[in-house]
Amino acid sequence: MSTPFGLDLGNNNSVLAVARNRGIDVVVNEVSNRCTPSLVGFGSRNRYLGESGKTKQTSNVKNTVENLKRIIGLNFKDPEFDIENKFFTSKLVQLKNGKVGAEVKFGGKTQIFSATQLTAMLIDKVKHTVQQETKSTIADVCLAVPAWYTEEQRYNIADSARIAGLNPVRIVNDVIAAAVSYGVFKNDLPGPEEKPRIVGLVDIGHSTYTCSIIAFRKGEMKVLGTAYDKHFGGRDFDRAITEHFADQFKDKYKIDIRKNPKAYNRILIAAEKLKKVLSANTTAPFSVESVMNDIDVSSQLSRKELEELVKPLLERVTNPISKSLTQANLTVNDVDFVEIVGGTTRIPVLKKSISDAFGKPLSSTLNQDEAIAKGAAFICAIHSPTLRVRPFKFEDIDSYSVSYTWDKQAEDEDHLEVFPANSSYPSTKLITLHRTGDFRMEARYTDPSKLPKGTPATIAKWKFTGVNVPKGQDFVPVKVKLRCDPSGLHIIENAYTLEEITVQEPIPLPQDAPEDAVPQFKEVTKTVKKDMLGMTAETFALNPVELNDLIEKENELTNQDKLVAETEDRKNALEEYIYTLRAKLDEEYSNFASDAEKRKLKNMLTTTENWLYDDGDDSTKAKYIAKYEELASLGNVIRGRYLAKEEEKDRHLEQTKKLRR
Structure with missing residues (x-):
């Protein structure tokens, strides 16, 4: 059974949480820290991920990539690239698809990795951290991302999780994950029929400032407004x-x-x-x-x-607060509480500015560093088929209006605004089109001028096949199921043709009808599902071939890192054995080896030590094992004699104790 995993993919540090033991636990990393540095470093033989990357960052600054969440899905020619580039010590380059990648020196040669690959490396690292700490299988993950992430960036982050061997069950806005932590664990929320509690939730992390206005009741929450400053942190x-x-x-x-x-x-x-x-x-x-x-x-x-x-x-503090309140059609007087999360909200002058903007004191009942990860873990647990969790319903809102367009056929219009701006999701809509044959559809942002610069207007494309128009008809009705899914992705679930059939339905008999009355029937025309259509989707997600190639590449790099680590362990074990055996040979092992054996073993130790600091400084795992076993072939014989004598002493001591009793 897979343990639900929630990941707060922070710009500076990431926090890992799992749902287990009837609760939500934050997972500590290999050095017992409750957060892991969000960076990837590259060396001559292996990668330095998380803590090891942070340790080597100063000496390896040009080959260390951080700020990963800022460049995923970013176009190299985007006006915001110059803003982001100043925060990088590694070289950012343009990839073939126009996106941003990082150029580093790895394994003695210059290599380029996409932001999706780099993020996958970090996710793979923290996945293994969780597996080792919890001693459980990790297959599903809920990823918390900034509220300003576009559809393309959400697809990219989902691909990163898949490259790391995880199933992204949900991509959720980080402020929503924190709000879920608040709603699930707060016991004093209003009941279903009572006036909801209005909470302003402010999240200021390493790079982003988000404010959401949220209505809470027991077992549910709904986002009323969200605004952000993506360059404030x-x-x-x-x-x-x-x-x-x-x-x-x-x-x-x-x-x-x-x-x-x-x-x-x-x-x-x-x-x-x-x-x-x-x-x-x-x-x-x-x-x-x-x-x-x-x-x-x-x-x-x-x-x-x-x-x-x-x-x-x-001076920019009040802007997201004002915008989110305007979107929610509320004023500061309507807000009951203001909750703050994110490490940057600890700065006193910033806390005062937020408090002044809302006109009320701030609350920090949530753990400012861990609330997002814990909320994400709870959301992942909701999707688990084997775990039972406390029922909690939550809805987010879409910042931008999304329309669907299609081929002009029959008398149909060729577009429709399906999900207006500020509409709640997840949400499903059914539309009926009149089709004369196979057709195409697109999901597009209704007003591209309101998007961040560089954001593609088209979200996804679909091709539908299998439309058969009966003889004598000009068109066939097609029902299309459109959905803004829980991750905020605009998709089409399915499409099918309709047909009209005539059925005989019984006419209800009057109450005073005799028992032997003959039932009467009437003809009724009904519209029913006929044929499911074939559907081919074109989204921002990696195609299966590209995805498999990147999965294989990541597995190769992981195995290479593992081999380097194991080789270093064997080298250290050999070095330790040399010094330990040499010391013991002159002390406790002295009486258990002949002079000839001592001379021979000391010569072997000196020879191996010289090799270790010369030709053997960068050798193979097998060579270190062979050298170790060569020394142990004689050293263990002497050690065996010593242990046998110690065991004999222990037996003699035990017998003496028994006689005294």
Whole structure:
């Protein structure tokens, strides 16, 4: 049985949660952290994923890719590319399909990976983390993504999960996942017939600021309005601090960290730590050793100075709040509570700005770092066929209007707005078309001018076959089932032709009719389903061939990483055995080896040690095992004698104790 897995794919850190033991648990990683760095690094032989990538980031800055969620589905020529590019230390390049990829040096040669591949690498890493920690099978996942993700980006993130060997049962907006955590675990919500509790839920993470206005009742919630600022987050605060010190160090130490990526990255990492310190203190020291040119730097920053540095950011705080309230047709007076999540909401001046915008105090009953992952895990559990969870109904809203178009045939119109802007989903609509033969349909954004620049207007295309028009008819009615699914994807579930048939239906007898009255019938014309149509879809999802190729590639890289790790383990085991055996040979093993055996074994140890630090520094797993076994062939004989003697002593001691009793 698969354990439901919820993934908050953060821009800086990802949080993993699973539904088990009648609850939701956050999974710690290999170093016992409750969040995992969202980055992928590349080395000479293997990849550095998560924690290992963060450890090596400073020394491997050009081959470390972060901000993965920002470039997935992004066009290289998108106006926003320049905004994103400044946050990357690795080189971003244009792929054949016009999307953004990363160029890194891996395995001694330059390689290019798409954002979908890079994200899959991280997802594969955290999947294995969950498997090892929970000792269970992980097959299904619910992924939490930014509310501003387009349909294309949702398909891309789903493909990343599939490349990592997971089934993405649902793609959910991160603020909705947090809201589910609130709705499921809050015990004081109004009943079904009572006035709903209106909550403003503000999520400010590493790169994005989202505000949703949500109505809660027991067992259900509905989004009334959502707005966001996709370029407002913790990384903007970090960069403001870094730029401040870059100017200061240029005057004070005559160094320009902007010209040295490693130096800039070191100051950026230190700036993030300083930001956190200033959330609890009014002033804090700042120092980094050997930033560049062997120069140590030091300074300090006060909370007031930080607030002045980020003043342009703070002026943008009210915009998403105002927009979401307008969308919900509410005012700040209609909001009962304001909940905050996301690490950046810990900054005091930002909390004050949000509180002032709503005109009321803030609540933080949710865990600011883990609420999204826990909500995603609960949503994944809802989709599990084997788990029973507390019933909870929730609806999100679509930010953009979506219309469906089709071939002009018969007397039909050729388009229809099916899912208006701000309409709730999941949602299903049935439409009837009059068709004269096989036809095509498209899902399109109704007003492309309202989309983020660079977003394709066409969402998906379908081709339908098998339309047979009976003789004597000009057309045949076709029923098409359109759906905005739980992941916010606009799809067509099926289509089928209709036909009219005549049936005999009994006419109801009057109440005073005699018992032997003969039943009467009437002819009734009914429209019924006739033939299911063949359907071929063209979406943003990878085609099966491309998907399988990328799955195989990821499996190869995973096996390669595993082999490198195992080889390093065998090398370390050999090195440890050399030092341990040499020490014991002169101590506890001394009386259990002849002088000839000692000389021979010491020579073997010295020879192997010299090989290990020379030709054997970069050898194979099999070679390290062979060297180990060569030493152990004699070392274990001596160890065996020692253990036998120790066992004899223990038996003698036990017999002595028995005699004394």
